Amino acid sequence: MSTKYASAVAAVKAMETTLLTGSDIEQLINARTLKETEALLAAKKTPGSSLSDVWEMLRSSAPDSRELKILLYRNDFHNLKAVLKAKLSNRDPSVYYVEPSNVTLEDLDHGISSKDYSGLPEYLREPAEEAYELLTRTLDGQLSDSLIDAASLNAMQRDAADFGGSFMQRYAVLTTVCADIKTAYRCSIMKKSRSFLETAICGSPELDKESLIRAAQSGTDTLFRYLEDTAYSGAAELLKTSPAQFEKWCDDVIMEHAESARMQAFGPEPLAAYYIAKEAEIKDVRIIKVCKECGTDTETIMERMRKLYV
Amino acid sequence: MNSLGLALAIIGAACASLFAGIGSAKGVGLVGEAAAGVVSVDPNKFSKVLILQLLPGTQGLYGLLTAILMLRKVGVLGGDVVSLTTAQGLMFLAAAMPIAIVGLFSGIAQGRAAAAGVGITAKKPEHNGKGIIMAAMVETYAILALLVSILIINNIAI
Missing domain, CATH: 1.20.1690 (V-type ATP synthase subunit C fold)
Structure with a gap:
């Protein structure tokens, strides 16, 4: 484990205290108006409110930002x-x-x-x-x-x-799996050709490209059956009922993976996890704001909330 | 006067302060890096992380103490240099080894533990004490090594 990242990791640990917590999100959801939500957000002093700020901080403090x-x-x-x-x-x-x-x-x-x-x-x-x-x-x-x-x-x-280390490798595989399932499902509904699927699906060690293409070509039922036999059976279940919940599942899977880096004291993993956490937080805040603007009820907003890091 | 015996004793004293000092320098440096990361975000935590940074510094002090005891015993400090046989010189060299070697490795290990403790202080300042205790556990082995070195030095008959 590289101690080269000691300073960057410590800085990130200090910044983690400013991430929005579950109760903060609840407060934002329970706000009566968008204005109230925005006022609550303004009261939270978060360093680097945009992903660009967060990235700039991580890039400048990491001794090697290649990974x-x-x-x-x-x-x-x-x-x-x-x-x-x-x-x-x-x-x-x-x-x-x-x-x-x-x-x-x-x-x-x-x-x-x-x-x-x-x-x-x-x-x-x-x-x-x-x-x-x-x-x-x-x-x-x-x-x-x-x-x-x-x-x-x-x-x-x-x-x-x-x-990259094992953290980044797993992140890449999970991202690919989620994207491939999404692509296969859409292509299956739109009855896309095999050559299109061959271009669009990437494949990973966990979801074989050829099998996924074959399943997608045979229709959504075959695709769901195929997924049920893999480690991603939960994804198939969600896709059947609600694609929006599947999207949330994809984000949550990545966040669960990020959580594995939370206990690490050294190395680039906590930095990557913080970026993923900030990304999820920004997404949650955006969903809340849009829902508030549209007058969506609290329960629906709650359902759409992504898993948080803290 | 057998100069080889005295040379061995002086080499022992040098090793004690050198290796234990390197261990401390590496440990303190590592915690310093982590501490600077926290202070760059929250300067109010300076005093809390400073305690953690001091912890790996003790090995260097133990090495210095061992070296002074050895140099006093052989009379290099005080001006009354005693004559040492080669065997006695080797005994002094051996006496320096526990704190030299354990000081080097425990300094580095304590630095890592304290740097991880800085993470606790950064995230949960109220649990700062736990980080200090965990890093301080490493100190036990440096103290044991110091004790062995002192016991040997005191029991070498010259």
């Missing part, structure tokens, strides 16, 4: 999708660019405009080139998105195996 950068791969690939589509439809890509990201908007913009991908991180070069080719050839945005999504999961798994 942690894997956490941002999803954002990087999302930005690639956004810039590709914006470029081809002559729109401003900055509107769709999400932060934090390992790659700047300028680099992505330049790479795609000039078709010179050398300025992009290695894991983005090939998918960027392939997706551009595919999009310009077929004009199928959905297929190109699927290609990029699968490439993002592949890159996460590969880089986690190359220079």
Whole structure:
């Protein structure tokens, strides 16, 4: 266990005290109006209210942020999708660019405009080139998105195996499993072709790509039966009843994994776990705000709340 | 005068302070890093984490104490240098080993335990004492080693 992270981990432990707790979330949910919710949030002094602030803090305090950068791969690939589509439809890509990201908007913009991908991180070069080719050839945005999504999961798994610890490897596998189940389910409903599924599904050591494709092609019932025989039978049950609850399950599975790092005194794991925790907290707050604005009842909001770290 | 015997005794004294000092320096440094991380977020916790940072510093003091006792016994401190046989010199060297070796490793281990204790202080300041107790447990072995070193030094007949 690396003691190189002693300072960063201690700083993160101090910041964990400012994360919203279960009772804080309950208070926010029970607020009568959105204004009241916002006032309660303002009263909570949280350092780094945005994920970009949190990432900047983690990156600057970690002696080696290479492993942690894997956490941002999803954002990087999302930005690639956004810039590709914006470029081809002559729109401003900055509107769709999400932060934090390992790659700047300028680099992505330049790479795609000039078709010179050398300025992009290695894991983005090939998918960027392939997706551009595919999009310009077929004009199928959905297929190109699927290609990029699968490439993002592949890159996460590969880089986690190359220079990540067991925590990051498991994180990459869980993220892939959740995304693959979601993709397989949607493709099954939309009766997508085998070639589309082959592009869209990434596969992982826990959910075999070929078996998942076969199950998805045979319809949702076969897919559920297949999932019931795996370690993810709970996911199948949720998908049958409520896709929204399945989404929550995916986030909760990742959070349960993050909790395993809570007891660690050294290493990059508590830093990654803190980022995941902050991500979940921001998601919860966003759900509460939207629900308050729409006048959703308290019980429904409670059901949608993601598991918290503290 | 057998200069080899005296040289061995001086090497022993040097080892005691050197290795135990290295252990302490590494331990205190590690806790210092962790403490700085906490203070950067919450400066009010400075006094609490400072106690934890001091804990691995004792091994260096034990090494110094052993070295002084040895140097006094052989007369290097005080100006009345005694004549030592090679066997006596080796005895002094052996006397230094417990605190030298245990001091080195316990200093580092205590540093790790105290750095983890800084995490407790960061998250639950009211449980700071538990972190101190857990780190202080490592001290037992440094004290035992110091005791053995002192007993040997005092019982070497010169």
